Amino acid sequence: MQPVHQAPYPVIDTDPNFTRVVRYFRPTDYVVAAGLTALGPGFMYWMEKYQPSGNPGKPLMRAMKVAGGVGAMAGFLTAYMMVSARFWGLSENTREIKKYREEYARLKAQGKPMHGTSSMPLAMQRTAASYSTGAFFNFDVVPWFNFVSHPYHGQSKGVIPEEDK
Secondary structure, eight states, X not given: OOOSSOOSSOOOOXXXXXXXXXXXXXXHHHHHHHHHHHHHHHHHHHHHHHSOOSOXXXXXXHXXXXXXXXXXXXXXXXXXXXXXXXXXXXXXXXXXXXXXXXXXHHHHHHTOOTTOXXXXXXXXXXXXXXXXXXXXXXXXXXXXXXXXXXXXXXXXXTTBOGGGO
């Protein structure tokens, strides 16, 4: 299956599984996630220091915890989107291609399929793929991840050898 978009870099996978995306996080992705996590409580602290609410103590601590939780979710989703963009070929993905090829060779040597097996009927796999393909573009509306093994991944030529697809 060919990808349906033009990308400046090779397309690796248009619907990567959740665990694969998390495994492909780069150190910079973790830094971005940690930075966004710290941004919420840091902003709350700064606001309290320079524009006091007059209600320090437990309410401020609760607000900082909530801001930290929201920041952690925002950081994780941002890092996930960065990796997904590399899978889609929208940003530089040389490291991911190398890792993907190594993973493919290892799984092929073990006789396992690259994208796992599923006990779901093919029609359900197709439906799951249609829901999760490109879902990272709409994380601001609904964070939707791919947890289903299916054969609909839209890789481009050159990422894995054509005769092995």
